[in-house]
Amino acid sequence: MEFGPAVVAALAAYIAVLAFLGLRARAARASESLADFYLAGRGLGGMVLLFTLYATQYSGNTLVGYPGEAYRVGFPWVMSVGFMLAIVVVYLVIAPRLRAASERHRFVTPADWLDHRFGHPGLTRVTNLVMAAAIANYLLAQLMAMGHVVAGLSDGAIPYAAGVLVLTAAILGYELLGGLRAVAWTDCLQGILLAIGLFGLLAATVFSGESVGAATAWVLDNQPAKGFRPDATTQATWASTLLLIGFSGAVYPQAIQRIFAARSGASLRKALSVLAFLPFLTTLPVFLVGILALPRLSGLSGVAADQVLPALLRGWASESEWMFWMCIVTVVGVVAAIMSTADSVLLTLSSMLAKDFVAPVLRRRHGGVVEEARITRIGKGFSLAIMGVLVAIALTPRISLWGLLELKMELLVQAAPVFVLGLTWPRLSARAALAGVIAGTLLAAGLTLAGYGKIGGVHAGLLGAMLNAGVAVAGSLASRRRD
């Protein structure tokens, strides 16, 4: 059997299992309430929670973008292990207090906590807008990754556009049927496939006879800038990336919703204690794949570097029958990783639009009461509309996946000071926090659009977040003094 048709058959079987899980999740629903659809009835236990956090956090960017980045940057990309862990470090700061508050006040979206903590509609709306814009960008990155990956890995048997359209339809299918319950259950399958896929990658590496030591020696001899100690600017970027990804990754609205959806504090604690080690089982092998590609492939840059993983897999698959099937499993694992992130982002985005933006308008019109089932239906409509718009954009890719990820983080990190300071510093005032978010977002977006994505190696988003936090703290102290 040829590689391309085998990939098509494996993906078809995988999509059939996803559809089955979607139907089972629909049968398991208790009501049409927002908590049942968007938080799986607040019943996610330790294992499901771990898999859904894992599958949501590790995405198409991790598996397709990161080998390309390791290929471009070289050994300094070992920072990717640290920055994925930094997200869990920031969880340690915000999750205990957020979880305790959500048990008392039954939050559904991050905006519910913002309303509870600050009671300032302007701050809630602006922070929500920043987060929604960031994760819409993130979702777009996942859709593009789906297209690139199936086109590259199926040897062109599935064209880019067909990959985007078919997998988008699959996600919409099970998500509209079963909400977060379907997403979390499929995340379990996707997490397992991702783990098997990574095992497959490692096995393929070992059985292909390629040695990391030999690749390292080749890099030191032929491309020393990628193997010697990184220069001062790269070190600054390393530190900046740790902070940028740590703070922005922890305030992904979909991650915050999983804190609300946990069955208990104990299940959340257990999930996070295991999640802390998963960068070593996920990001590290992916980094090594990029390093192995350095002596094997040459001349790739920009968008083409995102094809590093597909190129390696195709090469390994031709070496033996065992390697062929291991590579097929890896392909499905990669597609699963992308879909599991896309479905979570889509669900969260539709819940934010329906509950935080449309529901308040409906309540004003209808004298304060709107059925939750109606808001859930509106959310499903948003899911369809969002995917329609983003698919249209995804069919004209222009920039590499890592570029997209950075633009998303630049925005998302502007929500971090509101959550981190709001949970840890009682004196933070709503007006100062709002001024901080606006100042930080304008600085980050302005610098990025003006072509200054990094200054001295430090990301524009982090500079914006520092201004954001500074304005929030100074404003809160000043208003306190005035009072």
Next chain:
Amino acid sequence: MKLRRDPLSHPWLFVGIAALYAFSIPWWFGEGRPAIVLGLPSWAVISLACTFAVSCLVSFAARRLWDDGQD
């Protein structure tokens, strides 16, 4: 539900994590060709070791320094 213990009430934890992260960036490493250890440049191996220590601290804190009275 009330938090009985919170990782934030243990500043040493975050000082330790910050110090390990600071050493995971190889600013302290000399210039020139690094030795290859476990198949990787030596500075990358030390960086990974520091990061693994952070993983252990985070996992410990999630299990032992966070108590909301639920088992």
